[in-house]
Amino acid sequence: MYRDLIIFSAFIKLLLYPAYRSTDFEVHRNWLAITHSLPLSEWYYESRSEWTLDYPPFFAWFEWFLSQFASLWDKNMLNVDNINYASDETIYFQRTTVIITELVLLYALKKFMMHSENKNISYILVASIFLNPGLLMVHFQYNGFLYGIFLLSLTYAKEGKDLLCGIVFAVLLNFKHIFLYLAPAYFVYLLRHYCFKDPGSQDFGNFLHSKFIILGLSVISIFSLSFGPFLYMGQLGQVFSRLFPFKRGLCHAYWAPNFWALYSFMDRILIIVFRQLGWGLNDTATSSVTRGLVGDVSFAVLPQISAKTTFIITVVFQMASLAKLWRYPNFKNFIGSTILCGYSSFLFGWHVHEKAVLLIMIPFGLIATESLEHFRTFIILSISGLFSLFPLLFKATETIIKISIFVLWIVLTCLGLSRTFSTYINPKVEQRQNR
Structure with missing residues (x-):
């Protein structure tokens, strides 16, 4: 079944090769050129294009890795002076690499659903997330690859591999720092569930310093590997000014x-x-x-409104879910807190991108069938969230395409999941209520 999903997804995306290209296309083409043509010391200083490198170092190295193959397609795309360069070879290369790297998302989804009780439900959820139209609308940002790493960290938490969960999330933060929105949930969960001998106990006598040190050293090592070279060159301030451009406005x-x-x-x-x-x-x-x-x-x-004000408001609204997670550090509360931390940041954060709604939609899809209320909320969230992304594809030629994909996804997701409630979920909920 998963092979069919890969083929279907690739077929749809291949048909969209000639479609509209957002500014993200030029952003990542320029980053390919920067990392390939310039020495490391100039990566975060280069400013010939307005689309300067503003992702963490691991993603910069990811662009460098892709650029090694890009040179085989069209060397001109790797020229820093070729602003807004868009040859057919460049377009095909970027779309192809996005499709290939999205297999990380499929792997993470399959691994997350591996031990699910109902395989049909699992497959529908995997398909609905993997084929999410939002990932198509922000195609060139390699979001499928990044959300794959994110869901992989959740999978390790689900499997009880907390240390791996923390390590993978630390790696993710060094690929794209927008996931800092979710960091409070990870911090509370790992501290309580991993660093306490008895996670259910409030007694700090159960705190295991050895595990805390292991987790801390693991995270520090990853960040050192990422930012260490720039610290050595005295460029850490410049890198952070690119990652957190507070002058861009509210x-x-x-x-x-x-x-x-x-x-x-x-x-x-x-x-x-x-x-x-x-x-x-x-x-x-x-x-x-x-x-x-x-x-x-x-x-x-x-x-x-200042950046400090938005930070305080965001933290205040995150506290409710974090307090519950602290008291009951189980996986269900962890994934719920992750979603709510992302939602609070989306609502009240500083200079929030419209694409950040995917931080809520993607993990919510994992728990969409937990109850009828979850399912209804997921559908409402999906409809409103995807609709809010429509202006990203503003050309008239893309109108029919985006609406058709959106409607088809909503209909198939609703039909596929709604049928499960009468045959599987509703009886299961009733059994829980009768206990």
């Missing part, structure tokens, strides 16, 4: 559908109201708009 160029989008929208409405009432406003603030690359946003009426 909202991304394309507003993510979160609290700050509503906040910004309300400020625009209040500007109109104040003008109608003849009340004076700051001209600079009223002309300020969202800037995705550089510059901050000034609000004309509502209070200004």
